[in-house]
Amino acid sequence: MHTGTPKTAPSHVDGDSAQLPLLPRYLAAAYLALIVYASLHPFSGWRASGISPFVFLEAAWPRYWTLFDLSINVAAYVPFGFLLAQSFGDRPCRPCAALLAFVSGAALSFTIESIQSYLPSRVPSNVNLLCNSLGAGLGAMVSLCCGQRFFARVLRAQQRLLAPMPHAEYGVVLTGLWLLTQLSPETLLFGAGDLRHIFDIPPALRYDAPSFFALETGIIVCNTLAAGLIMNMVFAGRRPAPRALAWFFAAALLIRTLAAAVLVGPQSALAWLTPGAGLGLLVGGAALALALLLPATLRIALAGMALMAGTVLVNLAPLNPYSVAALAAWRQGHFLNFNGLTRLAASFWPFLALSYLILLGRRP
Structure with a gap:
């Protein structure tokens, strides 16, 4: 006789579609903390310069830049966009989740660059904002293409390795x-x-x-x-x-x-x-x-x-x-x-x- 799923069944084995976002959400939260810390460290010396924190948006393209710096700023947000898109799951649809991840990544970068205006050790940059937003968008696109397959494999590994328990x-x-x-x-x-x-x-x-x-x-x-x-x-x-x-x-x-x-x-x-x-x-x-x-x-x-x-x-x-x-x-x-x-x-x-x-x- 079928007795149904017991109340103590693990959250990650109740169904792929509903439970796949759990691990991406935890990882996205951890990666968010990493981005904020790396961008605003050492969290000291705050000061108001008397100018708008958004003035960096009007700055010209910097005279000195390297492809390596641009690539690093793009790559830093790719995992965040990927994990965030997977965290949103299929609600309301996969393309919408990817778009929301891109917008969220761009909003995060804009917020951090604006806050950096109050840190003397940091220089806000519209180029960083552009590269970070591009990275979040690329990560969201990768998630759209293969994110579900990747985390489906992760889910199967969880079922083999992890204890049958919530969280x-x-x-x-x-x-x-x-x-x-x-x-x-x-x-x-x-x-x-x-x-x-x-x-x-x-x-x-x-x-x-x-x-x-x-x-x-x-x-x-x-x-x-x-x-x-x-x-x-x-x-x-x-x-x-x-x-x-x-x-x-x-x-x-x-x-x-x-x-x-x-x-x-x-x-x-x-x-x-x-x-x-x-x-x-x-x-x-x-x-x-x-x-x-x-x-x-x-x-x-x-x-x-x-x-x-x-x-x-x-x-x-x-x-x-x-x-x-x-x-x-x-x-x-x-x-x-x-x-x-x-x-x-x-x-x-x-x-x-x-x-x-x-x-x-x-x-x-």
């Missing part, structure tokens, strides 16, 4: 974002949720080797638990959990090592491997192995508590002398915007992850 796509974005935060060599290993640099708050504690050792260990244990449990929830039942989690954390440590070697120097490649980090990985791994034996509801609660505890600890931790030295060395290069992006992602990741856990906790 699994959100979890995929979160795990990818967590791996991205490991590219920041001046932050503590797995340290996420540090808001002090955003609000310019001085450290609450002075550096002391024993207390720093304890705090570093606690931070790594908490974040290993939280990230591991979230990753396990996303992929549960599709891969052997211990093996998948081992590969996940091995990838995170490899990213951390390569980032430190490239951005700071080969001599700093393994500087993250401190006594506190080693102990934290061992204790966190053991705690995670035991936590996987708990029921799903308790795993969600434990992940939330680990997130909150890790965030508190990372905001109490004193400045790490290695982190200060690494940041000074990094700033000598051309990675300021990238540095700010990874630190911002690390700062807000626990709060994004907590919202995901709340969504999981509210499901039937």
Whole structure:
């Protein structure tokens, strides 16, 4: 007897036409944040020049320009137009969705160029607006031609790899974002949720080797638990959990090592491997192995508590002398915007992850 689809059926397997936009929406939101951050960083020195913020529209074609610069400005908006067109789906029709994506991309570029008039470190440009709009339009056209086929394949991969649960796509974005935060060599290993640099708050504690050792260990244990449990929830039942989690954390440590070697120097490649980090990985791994034996509801609660505890600890931790030295060395290069992006992602990741856990906790 046919019983119908259970209430706990995953959102991404209820039907291609209705559910395909889920992952593009998450990715489009993440890409939107990336564009805004890259375009308005460092978000300081705001000033009113006394002229209209739209005067750049009347400027003549710049004297100095390169094909490479124009291509970069076009290419930067192609993924956004592609993802946005897929986010709109077939409503009211596919060509209309593509047109709306193009208009939205152009409107975003116009808004950002206008806001840049108030930043002394930025120069608004009608050429950038033209190139960005063209990129959004190209992305929308690509979406119109092959977007549905591409995400249909992605959907089939989701059904093979992801757990049968709502909002699994959100979890995929979160795990990818967590791996991205490991590219920041001046932050503590797995340290996420540090808001002090955003609000310019001085450290609450002075550096002391024993207390720093304890705090570093606690931070790594908490974040290993939280990230591991979230990753396990996303992929549960599709891969052997211990093996998948081992590969996940091995990838995170490899990213951390390569980032430190490239951005700071080969001599700093393994500087993250401190006594506190080693102990934290061992204790966190053991705690995670035991936590996987708990029921799903308790795993969600434990992940939330680990997130909150890790965030508190990372905001109490004193400045790490290695982190200060690494940041000074990094700033000598051309990675300021990238540095700010990874630190911002690390700062807000626990709060994004907590919202995901709340969504999981509210499901039937």
